[in-house]
Amino acid sequence: MKELLARLFAKPMIAFELIAASFFANMLALATSLYVIQVLNRYVSYGVDSTLATLTVGVLIAIILEFGFRQARLMLASTISSESDETLIIGSFGILTGAKAAAMDILPPGLRREVLSGADTVQTAYNAPNIAAILDVPFALVFVAALFMLSPLIAIVVTFFVVGVLIFGIGGQSALRKPTQDLAMVSARRGALVGAAIAAADTVRAFNAAAFMRNIWRKESVVHQGLRRRVISLQGLIQTLTPSVQATMSVTVIAIGATQVIAGDLDVGAMIGCNILAARALGPMTRLAQLGEAFAKARQSLSMFQEFSKLPQERVQGSALTEYKGGVEFVDLAFAYPGANAPLFESLSLKLEPGSIMVVFGANGTGKSTMARLLLGLVEPSRGHILADGVDLAQVVPEWWRKQVAYLPQEPRLLNVSIRENLTVFNPDLDDAGISRLIKAAGLRSYIDQSPDGLEARITHNGENMSLGIRRRMALSRALACDGKLAVFDEPTEGLDKEGSAQVYAAMNAMAKRGHTTIVFSHDPRILKGAGYLLDLNFKPTPKFTSMTPEMQKMLKGGKT
Structure with a gap:
C-alpha cells in the first residue's frame, strides 16, 4: 500500500479529513446494530410505540448522516487521487516523448504501449470507492470493540475470522504478483504482434507470412491464456471463499450467541446485534481480498512506470546561440551501436562553412541515416563532437537546435492530426499565406484541393497508408516550415516521380541561394552535381571527405557517379 500512503501524505490536510470522515461514517454505522438490539429488548418486550418511533427516527438520522459522511469521503478520495493520477498519466506520456531516442529504440513498441495503458490500470485500482474500502479496514476494530462489550467470546471468534480473511487477502495479492507481472510482459509481446500485423499487412500477405505470424500468435496466446487462467483461478478462489x-x-456467532442466551449471559436482541456487528467487521476484509487482482496489476504497472522513468531524458536546459549562421564541424567523430563489433565510422573530422553543400553517400548500412540522426541530436556520438558555429551540440538545448534544422528523414512519418497541424507543429507562427507557400513548394496543391477536408483532413497510421511520394512531399513541406539555416535531407528524391524530384531540387536551390548550409544523403546524380563537398561512407573506418573538383564535375556530367 505504498502508493496509497504516498497519495495520502502528498495532501495531509485532505488525508486527515478523509480519515475523519471514515471514522464518523463507521461510528454511525453502529446505529443499525444498536437499533436492532433496542427494538428487540425494549419495544418488543414492552410495546411502547413512542419508544419505537424515537428509536426509528434516531437510526434514520444516523443512516442519513452516515450516507453524507461516506459521500464526502468519496469526494475527498477523488480529490486526493486526481493529482497523482494526472501526474502519472501525463508523466508517462511525457517520458515517452521526452526520452532520448537511442534509449527508446531499445524498448519494444508493445512494452511502451503497455506502460502507457498501465497508468489507466493504476487509476482504476486507486479510484475513490477502492480507497474508501481500504480506509474501512482499520475501523473493523470499532465493530470488534462493540462486540467485546456485548460478548467477549463472540468478539474473539469474530477477530479470528477477520484476521484470517485479512491474511488470506494479503496472501492472495502476493500470489497474484508474479503471474500478473508475467501477464503484462506477454501482453506487450502480443501487442507488438498485433501492431506488426496491422502496419505490415501487405508484407504478411505478399510473402505468405500469415501462417508464420499465426504460429507465433498461437504460442503467445497459449502462454497468455495459461497465465490468465491462473490469475482468474486465484481471484475466483478469493471471491468464492469470502462469502x-x-x-x-x-x-458460528448465532450458535455461540444461542448458547449464551440459554445460559442467561446474552439476550436475543444482543445476539442478533452481534451477528450484524460481526458482518460489519468482516465486510472491509472481504472487500480488500476481492481487490487483490486490481492492486496486483497496479503494483506491476507502477513498477514498469518506475523503470520507464529511469530512461535518460533529453536536455531541457543548455546554451542557445543568439543567431545560428549555418556552420557545422565534426571533430574526431565516431559512432558504434551498442554490442556492435566495429564502429560505423570513427576519427571523422571536417568543417563546413555557412552556405556549404555536402553530399553524403555510401552503400546500405554504412551509416547515412545514423549520421543524419546525429546531426539532429537524436542519437549521441560514441566519441568526438559535432559543433554548430563552434558550439558543441552536447551543450545546446535540443529543442532550440532542431528549430535551426530543416530535416527530411528517409522514412518520413507524420503525426495523427490534421494536415494543417502537421505543418504548424514545428512553426506555430505560420499563417495561411505561409502554409500556402509550403504547399506550393512541395507540390501538394493538387492533393490538398482534391481532399474533401483540405488542410483539415486528418492523417491516420502516421501517414503510412499514403503513397511514399505524397508522404515525402508532406515531410518536405514540414521541413521547410522552420526555414532553418541548416538543411539535412536523407534520400530526398527516393520514391518521388520526376515532378516531385523537381520540387526537391527547387527547394534545395532556393535554400542554397539564401546561404543555407545543406547536407544531403543521396546517390542522385543531379544532387551530386551541385555538391561543394563529398563524404564517402564506403571508406572504413574513417569516411573520405573531399572537395568537389572540376574533374569530378565533368565525370558527373558524363553520367558517371
Missing part, C-alpha cells in the same frame, strides 16, 4: 467464510462466521 463462505462470512456465512460460516454468521453460523
